[in-house]
Amino acid sequence: MKTIQELEEIRKKTLETINVRKDRSGTRIVVGMATCGIAAGARPVLLSVMDEVRKHNLADVVVAQTGCIGMCRLEPIVEVYKPGEEKVTYVKVNASKAIRIVNEHVMKGKVVEEYTIGAENK
Amino acid sequence: MKDLSLHILDLSQNSISAGAGLVKITVNEDIKKDTLTISIEDDGKGIQKDLLKNIMDPFVTTRTSRKVGLGIPLMQAACRRCEGDLAIESEENVGTKLTATFRHGHIDRAPMGDMAETMLTLILAGSDSDRSVDFVYKHILNSEEFCLDTREIRTALGSEINLGRPDVLMWIKGYINEGLKNLRGGM
Helix, strand or coil: CCCHHHHHHHHHHHHHHCCCCCCCCCEEEEEECCHHHHHHCHHHHHHHHHHHHHHCCCCCEEEEEECCCCCHHHCCCEEEECCCCCCEEECCCCHHHHHHHHHHHHHCCCCCHHHEHHHHHC | CCCHHHHHHHHHHHHHHCCCCEEEEEEEEECCCCEEEEEEEECCCCCCHHHHHCCCCCCCCCCCCCCCCCHHHHHHHHHHCCCCCEEEEEECCCEEEEEEEEECCCCCCCCCCCHHHHHHHHHHHHCCCCCCCEEEEEEEECCEEEEEEHHHHHHHHCCCCCCCCHHHHHHHHHHHHHHHHHHCCCC
């Protein structure tokens, strides 16, 4: 049974391990979450990104949401912003593609070319 | 939209965009009366009177990326398919209340879907920027009730810890899934 008391444990654990970090200094993963994105399946994509970030304890990665990016037919869309690098836009993402994007691009710095918008247009 | 939780997610995002500090989501399933009512109430900036008149029109939107806005019309269509309807009341600078009704047992009524995922996504969106948005999610089934109030969670966690932290979100997910399961008699 989940209790509010468990939150106290989370609180203690978090305060012990909290590292001073400012958002936006690391990688940002942004998922399009407007009507078009949601209808195309963006919610499980967002949650699998979040879960993967949590699993690997990626403290300097921020997962965020945005509205309609303007390319509804290519949703779900995920954008990865790494400091000092050009933005990479992934299209028609699903939960398993999202996991690969986190593992290969966010963690190892290797862009998953075949899922990018560039590959889609070819 | 495949299920009702996706409609709730989509329309609650409007509340966040409207600058709400508190969004109340209530799902009321009354099996005896055969009704399902979903309401989303916020304290955001409200909708201007002339926009409110045409709000159900898919060619009316405030977004700038294109000329159609389908969130509200899609929900309205989902309601009307099931002998229900969608009503929106709003007052500028006070807030907006949206009420969607369905016949619970209608063959075309979409399933509820994953409300835990919807709430997680909303809480994450509401803790993303500098401002924080609180949510009250109440789910009533006949006379039983489950309630999640992020203000209580915030109090328990203290101000240093963001609600959008993955470990907190995982706790909330478990809390909702357990609560809803109990509501349905542990099924």
